[in-house]
Amino acid sequence: MGTYLTAAGFDPERALRLYIWNALVGEAFHLPVQSVEVGLRNRINHHLISLYGQKWWQEDQFLKMAGPERASDIEVALRRIRNRGATLDTGQVVATLSFGFWASLLQKRYNPNLWGGRLHTAFPHLASGRTRGDLAQRVKRVADFRNRVWHHEPIIKKDLSAEYSAVMELLGWICPVKAQWVRPHCRVPALIRQKP
Known part of the structure; x- marks a missing residue:
């Protein structure tokens, strides 16, 4: 509670309100951030399928290009899928790989x-003039x-307004339709205004 007490001028009641508000606004970020994560992995998955085939995650050409860290990420995902007794298919692999895996594929070394x-083919809604580096930095x-x-x-x-804007702009680069759908259902802007 130290962070909240300090921010509240050592007023315990305000510190508790800040703590609760922090939890609520964090919860509200779930919808737009989840939308970014799912949208990003789906975009990159479709791109990988176009380059390496439906089961890109087991293709030697992809694994060699991706390097040992990404291959290890895939092995961890495959082990988790097997341990759950789920079907080993691309959908399960995509869903099981971490956000960090997908973000890492935007690094310069994969350019x-x-x-x-092919960046604007994979991300057709990426703002004009934006580069892979811009996309990687935002992700x-x-x-x-x-x-x-x-x-x-x-x-x-x-600055939660800036964070929200960054998330929503990225979502627009990934899927503007989803961004339009998320915006009216997202409670982040209203909760930001309610900060104690």
């Missing part, structure tokens, strides 16, 4: 093989913020 000349920002929220850390000192 020639994955994205060279990293959203992933870092997501991890902070998902690990129940304080976000009371963050």
Whole structure:
């Protein structure tokens, strides 16, 4: 509670209100961040299928290009799927791989093989003039913020309006239709205004 007490000027009642507000606004970020995560993995999955085939995750050409860390991520996902007794298919693999896996595929080292000349095909709604580096940087920002929220850390000192704008702009780059659907259902802007 130290962070909240300090922010509340050591007023215990206000500190508790800030703590609860922090939890509520973090919860409200779930819808837009989840939409980004699912949209990003689906976009990249479709792109990988176009390059390496339906089961890209087991293709030697992809695994060699991706490198040992990504291959290890895939092995962990496959083990988890087997342990659950689920069907080993692309849908399960895509859903089981972490947000970090998908974000990592936007790193510069994958540019020639994955994205060279194909970025705007894979992300047709990416704003004009935006690059793979811009997309990777935005995904990293959203992933870092997501991890902070998902690990129940304080976000009371963050500029949450800027974070929300960053998430929603990224969602628009991934799928503008989904962004339009999420916006009226998202409670983040209203909760930001209710900060104690």
